[in-house]
Structures are given as C-alpha cells and as structure tokens.
Amino acid sequence: MGLIGWYTTVKIKAFFRWKDNRSGIIYAILGMAAMLYAVGLLYLLMTELTKRLSVEHFKHILLVTVVSMTVLRKFLPQYIPFRKSLLPYHPTSAIFRYAFNVLDEILCFNFVNTVLFISLLLIFPFFTIKDALTWIIWIVVAIICRRFIQCLLEQRIRRHDFFLLLGLSLAAIIGAVIFWQPAFINTGSWEAALIAIVVAGLADFMMEEKIGEYEYTSRQGVTSSHTGFNILMNAPVLRVAVTGAFIVKALFLLVLTMKMQKKGVNEMMFVTMLFSSPALPFTYCFNNCWGPLRNYWFSIDQADPNGTAIWRLQLRIMALPLAIDSILTIIFYIVNSKLGPMILVSYFASGILLCVLSYYWSLRFPFYVKRGFSMNVNTSTVASLITLPICTALWLTCLSPAYYLIAVAYVIAALVLIIRMNKFYNNIRISVYSKLYR
Amino acid sequence: MHISVDSVTKKYGKITVLDQVSIDFRQGGCYCIIGVNGAGKSTLFNLLMQYIKAETGEILYDTHRFQVLPAAYKQRMGYLSEPLNILEELSVNQYLDFTGKLYGVAPALLQDRKERILQFLFEDQEEIGKKRIAVLSTGMKKKVAFAGAILHSPEFLLLDEPFSALDPVSAKKICNFLSGYLNEKRTIVFSSHNLEYLEAINPIIIILDDAKVKYNAPLAEFTSNHSQSISQSLMEKLKVNDSSTVMQWD
Numbered sequence: 001m002g003l004i005g006w007y008t009t010v011k012i013k014a015f016f017r018w019k020d021n022r023s024g025i026i027y028a029i030l031g032m033a034a035m036l037y038a039v040g041l042l043y044l045l046m047t048e049l050t051k052r053l054s055v056e057h058f059k060h061i062l063l064v065t066v067v068s069m070t071v072l073r074k075f076l077p078q079y080i081p082f083r084k085s086l087l088p089y090h091p092t093s094a095i096f097r098y099a100f101n102v103l104d105e106i107l108c109f110n111f112v113n114t115v116l117f118i119s120l121l122l123i124f125p126f127f128t129i130k131d132a133l134t135w136i137i138w139i140v141v142a143i144i145c146r147r148f149i150q151c152l153l154e155q156r157i158r159r160h161d162f163f164l165l166l167g168l169s170l171a172a173i174i175g176a177v178i179f180w181q182p183a184f185i186n187t188g189s190w191e192a193a194l195i196a197i198v199v200a201g202l203a204d205f206m207m208e209e210k211i212g213e214y215e216y217t218s219r220q221g222v223t224s225s226h227t228g229f230n231i232l233m234n235a236p237v238l239r240v241a242v243t244g245a246f247i248v249k250a251l252f253l254l255v256l257t258m259k260m261q262k263k264g265v266n267e268m269m270f271v272t273m274l275f276s277s278p279a280l281p282f283t284y285c286f287n288n289c290w291g292p293l294r295n296y297w298f299s300i301d302q303a304d305p306n307g308t309a310i311w312r313l314q315l316r317i318m319a320l321p322l323a324i325d326s327i328l329t330i331i332f333y334i335v336n337s338k339l340g341p342m343i344l345v346s347y348f349a350s351g352i353l354l355c356v357l358s359y360y361w362s363l364r365f366p367f368y369v370k371r372g373f374s375m376n377v378n379t380s381t382v383a384s385l386i387t388l389p390i391c392t393a394l395w396l397t398c399l400s401p402a403y404y405l406i407a408v409a410y411v412i413a414a415l416v417l418i419i420r421m422n423k424f425y426n427n428i429r430i431s432v433y434s435k436l437y438r
Numbered sequence: 439m440h441i442s443v444d445s446v447t448k449k450y451g452k453i454t455v456l457d458q459v460s461i462d463f464r465q466g467g468c469y470c471i472i473g474v475n476g477a478g479k480s481t482l483f484n485l486l487m488q489y490i491k492a493e494t495g496e497i498l499y500d501t502h503r504f505q506v507l508p509a510a511y512k513q514r515m516g517y518l519s520e521p522l523n524i525l526e527e528l529s530v531n532q533y534l535d536f537t538g539k540l541y542g543v544a545p546a547l548l549q550d551r552k553e554r555i556l557q558f559l560f561e562d563q564e565e566i567g568k569k570r571i572a573v574l575s576t577g578m579k580k581k582v583a584f585a586g587a588i589l590h591s592p593e594f595l596l597l598d599e600p601f602s603a604l605d606p607v608s609a610k611k612i613c614n615f616l617s618g619y620l621n622e623k624r625t626i627v628f629s630s631h632n633l634e635y636l637e638a639i640n641p642i643i644i645i646l647d648d649a650k651v652k653y654n655a656p657l658a659e660f661t662s663n664h665s666q667s668i669s670q671s672l673m674e675k676l677k678v679n680d681s682s683t684v685m686q687w688d
Contacts, residue, residue, distance in 0.1 A: 294523075295524060296525060298523040299523070299536070299537065302487070302512060303509070303513060303540040304509045304513075304540070305508075305509060305512055426506040430488075430491055433484075433489045433490070434490065437489075437523070
C-alpha cells in the first residue's frame with residue numbers, strides 16, 4: 001500500500017549507483033523522474049480528497065515522509081561523493097570531526113530527499129524556499145533523534161553513561177516536540193527550539209565520543225549473554241534497524257490516531273495507508289537476505305538442500321517483524337474503527353505477496369552484501385521495476401471496491417509462486433552458491 | 439558412506455580445474471588431498487557437496503547417482519569449508535546449538551558433545567562458549583567451525599585445510615581427534631599443506647596436479663624411501679624445483 005514512496009526510494013535506488021556509472025546526469029534525471037512518479041501518482045490519487053485536503057495538509061504529509069526517511073536512513077541510498085572529497089581534510093579535533101560528520105550527513109546522506117526537494121520546488125508553486133529551509137531544520141532534528149535511537153538500541157554505551165545520555169536525549173526529544181508544534185514557530189519560539197537542538201547536538205557529540213571509547217576497549221573481546229537463539233536478535237544491525245523502524249511506525253500511527261480523532265477519518269486516509277503497510281518488515285528482509293544471512297543459507301543448505309528449509313528460515317526471521325507490524329496495524333485499525341476494510345485487506349494481501357516475493361527475488365538475484373545494511377549493492381533493477389507497479393496497484397483499492405479483486409489475485413499469485421519456487425529450488429541453489437561465494 | 443568420483447571434469451570458463459578425475463573414497467578410509475594452490479582441492483570438495491556441477495563425469499554416493507543429494511545423505515556428511523562460512527554474529531555456544539539442531543542432534547547429546555569438544559579444543563571452554571565468534575582469532579574460528587562440522591558425528595567428514603591458521607598444539611589436537619574419530623564406518627577426506635601432521639593420521643595421499651590425479655596411494659608407500667621426508671617425497675612427485683634454493687634479490 002504505502003509502497004509508492006518506499007519503492008521509489010528504496011527499490012529504484014538501483015538506478016542511483018553512481019559508483020558504477022559516470023553518466024550521473026542521466027541517472028539524476030531518472031531519479032527525479034522516479035520521485036516525480038511517486039509524488040505525481042500520490043497527487044493524482046488524491047484528487048477525490050483534495051477538495052477536503054488543504055495545501056498545508058499535503059505539505060505535512062510530505063514532511064512526515066521526509067522525516068521518516070531521515071530516521072530510517074539505513075534503508076535508503078546514500079550519495080557519497082561529498083564524503084569522499086571531504087575525507088582528506090578531516091580535522092582531528094573531536095568537536096570539528098563531529099561538526100563535519102553532521103554537515104556531511106545533511107549534504108550527502110539522502111539523495112532521495114534532495115531530489116524530492118528539487119522536484120517539489122520545480123513543480124508545486126506553493127512549495128517555497130522557506131518551506132525547504134524548515135524541512136532542513138526538521139531533518140537536523142531527525143538526524144539527531146535517529147542517532148540516539150540507534151546508539152541506545154545497539155547498547156554501545158556503558159551503563160554509567162547511559163543515564164546521563166538518557167537525560168540529554170530527553171532534551172533532544174523535547175527539541176523535536178517543540179518543532180512538532182508549528183504554533184511555537186509561528187509565535188516566535190525559535191530561540192527555545194534552537195537551544196533544544198544545541199543541547200541535543202551536545203548530547204549526540206558526547207554519545208559519539210563514548211561509543212568511540214567503548215568500541216576501542218571492546219575489541220579485547222566481547223562476551224554475549226544471550227542464551228537463546230534467535231536470528232533476528234543475534235544480528236545487532238538487523239535488530240536495531242527493524243526495531244527503529246517499528247518505533248517510527250508506532251509513533252506515526254499514534255500521531256495519525258490523534259489527528260484522526262480530531263479531524264475525522266477521510267482526510268487522513270492516504271497517510272494512514274502509507275503507514276499501515278507491511279513494507280517495513282518486508283523491506284528489512286528483502287534487502288538483507290544475503291547480508292548477514294549468507295552463511296545461514298550455507299549452513300542450512302549443508303544439512304538440508306531443500307527450498308522449504310530456506311523458506312522456513314526466511315519465515316522465521318520475518319515472523320517477529322511481521323507479528324509486531326500486524327499487531328501495530330490491527331491496534332490502529334481497532335482504535336480508529338471508522339476506517340474501511342480496505343486497509344486491513346490490502347495489508348494482509350500485500351504482506352503475503354511481499355513475503356513470497358522476498359523469498360523469490362532473494363534467490364533469483366542473490367547479491368553478496370558484506371555489511372549488514374549495505375545499500376550500495378542491493379536488489380536487482382528488474383526486481384525493483386516489477387515490484388514497484390505490483391505494490392502501487394494496491395492503491396487502487398481506495399478508488400473502487402472492484403479493485404479488491406487485486407488482493408485476491410495477489411494471494412493466489414503468492415501461492416503459485418511459492419509452489420513453483422520450491423519445485424525449482426534445486427536448480428537455483430547452485431547459481432545462488434556461485435553468486436554468493438565465488 | 440562410500441563416494442566415488444568418476445571421470446569428473448570441471449571448468450571455470452576456459453580454465454580446466456579438474457580433468458577426468460576419478461577417486462574412490464571408501465568407507466573407513468582417510469584421504470589427504472595435496473596439491474599446489476589452485477590445484478582444484480576446494481573445487482573437488484564443492485563438487486562432493488554439490489555446490490557446483492561438473493561438466494562431465496559423475497559422483498556416486500553409495501553407488502547411487504543423485505541429481506540433488508537428499509537431505510538424508512547430507513545429514514550424514516560434515517563439511518569444514520575454506521574460507522570459513524560460519525555465523526560470526528552468534529556466540530560459540532549459539533553457533534554449535536544452531537548447527538546441532540540443523541542436523542537433528544538430540545538436545546542432551548548435543549550439550550554433551552558440545553562440552554566435550556570445546557573442552558578438548560580450548561583451554562577455557564566456558565569463557566569461549568559465551569564469546570561472539572566475530573571477536574575470536576582466525577585460528578579460534580577455525581576450531582569452532584571444526585567443532586560445528588563434527589558435532590553430528592558425520593559418516594563422511596570433509597575438511598578443507600583443517601590445519602591452516604592453527605597453532606601447532608591445536609593442530610596436533612585435531613590430528614589426534616581425527617585418528618580417534620576414524621573407524622570402519624567413517625570416512626575422512628581432508629586437504630592440507632601442513633605435511634608434518636600427516637604421519638599421525640596416516641592417510642591415503644592423493645596428489646592433484648595439472649587438473650589430474652598424479653598420485654593415489656597410502657602414506658607408507660608415499661615415503662617408501664625412508665631417508666626422505668614427506669615434503670621431499672611430495673617435491674619429487676610433483677617434479678618441482680628444489681624449494682630450498684635461495685633466491686638472490688637486490
């Protein structure tokens with residue numbers, strides 16, 4: 001459902017492989033076209049609602065999308081030429097190094113956001129330079145919050161430092177809340193907001209330094225206190241990314257609920273659909289099948305060379321994220337009982353299809369990803385191009401009940417696909433091995 | 439388990455890595471594959487595990503020809519790959535539990551074997567068990583991978599370079615383990631460049647050279663000239679220049 005934004009940014013990023021391609025201008029145009037497709041389709045589909053939806057609402061929806069993309073940076077492509085050129089001049093002083101890091105992130109971290117800014121400025125006259133500046137401030141807050149969530153979840157900070165940083169992180173959250181209320185900005189409370197950002201920035205700086213110390217000392221040998229076995233919980237990068245993603249999703253659903261209670265259901269329908277999709281766990285699994293999980297495949301294949309064993313592994317990994325995602329969505333659906341069934345039907349139909357597709361694409365186009373969440377090598381362009389229209393088609397369900405048939409077709413397609421995959425797995429496994437280990 | 443490699447040819451592009459290779463790995467035998475780098479040792483192991491397909495020839499498992507090796511056969515095999523493909527994000531205990539479960543080892547037996555093998559391979563097995571594999575040294579990782587490969591007591595044990603990166607004490611321990619492990623039902627096939635450990639295991643030596651099997655006979659025959667060391671015999675069999683020649687370098 002809400003995969004338009006997601007897929008144009010996450011999946012189509014196969015286009016944005018600047019490293020491999022020198023014809024950057026063409027790729028920039030393609031990137032912009034992809035974003036225009038997303039924004040244009042969103043705008044087109046919203047024609048029914050635009051009568052009730054003001055320009056301000058539209059801006060808010062896009063802003064929420066941009067901030068969420070910032071927080072979920074690890075899912076998104078990075079544009080690194082700036083970073084590379086800055087490296088030789090990197091100052092040794094800790095505070096300057098930190099300042100450079102932040103600047104570096106703002107400039108380089110999110111190519112998609114940059115393209116979105118330019119697209120909006122070019123297309124929509126109501127989107128002004130002032131709006132763009134406000135967005136940049138929002139992104140700074142989002143960067144700091146994201147770092148806090150990430151570091152705290154990774155537990156890379158010593159216990160006695162934790163409480164101090166927790167206090168400072170609260171300051172960061174207060175800063176974010178101040179910005180969350182536009183009334184503060186309108187009434188001239190910029191000073192308070194800026195102080196909050198400075199405090200949060202200081203906390204962020206201290207946290208980075210503490211992590212540096214901790215990482216240095218922990219090289220002597222890290223012990224694990226886990227006794228049980230869980231693939232997701234044992235892969236720290238995956239655990240952090242998926243937990244972070246769910247925190248963001250839960251927060252957005254909470255904000256949506258509050259707004260819907262105030263202003264009614266219909267106005268928020270599209271945003272609701274955007275954040276009540278199973279895209280998060282799916283993308284998590286889809287993007288990382290062969291990162292930390294490469295050797296899981298190898299181990300399982302040694303013991304049981306059947307497709308079902310790998311399928312069970314993927315389901316086992318997906319089980320927890322999907323369960324959390326479903327619970328979040330169902331709670332949201334129950335609390336906002338006025339919502340039509342379309343969201344829930346589409347949620348489960350797309351969830352089933354996407355799980356099967358993640359299995360299918362990961363075997364058809366296995367890429368060896370060295371890091372847990374490397375976005376430089378991702379899924380194939382073909383997979384992206386096919387998955388994008390499949391997912392965006394589910395948006396049609398909000399136009400007419402007849403389109404519910406799409407959901408039925410998806411479930412049938414998923415069943416057919418999984419049966420065929422298991423049948424032909426034995427022929428595929430050799431090509432998987434050759435791509436992952438040669 | 440008896441595995442027979444019959445006239446197998448494997449090419450990578452235009453390069454022929456194995457050319458009409460035929461080897462019989464008999465039940466109860468211990469085989470050491472020796473060869474220079476790129477001789478095709480790992481390729482042979484991958485063929486036995488069906489990770490790659492041969493261009494021509496066939497591999498028979500207990501006289502059966504399998505397009506895909508059934509899980510029942512895979513469960514009877516243990517494989518130590520090179521490079522190590524272990525799950526570094528897990529602790530040693532978790533990895534061994536995971537591997538044991540994959541092979542259906544009963545929990546009580548798994549716990550017992552895990553403790554015994556860790557005690558045998560490591561000085562402080564309790565501490566090692568809790569450590570994440572990622573923070574261990576290469577040699578320690580090798581020992582953990584070895585423990586994972588033998589945890590289900592496979593009938594056919596394939597070890598690709600089991601002694602590389604190991605200290606002499608650990609290598610000697612693994613030699614002793616293999617000597618004790620071998621019986622009339624079990625087969626061990628390993629590759630090695632560390633020839634000094636071979637005498638303790640007394641394997642059948644198979645030399646791969648120029649994509650072919652150059653030599654296939656017991657160690658006793660390999661060093662029939664008792665004045666020669668194993669490495670001298672190998673140099674002779676491979677017909678290479680005397681490696682002790684000092685090269686002048688300016």
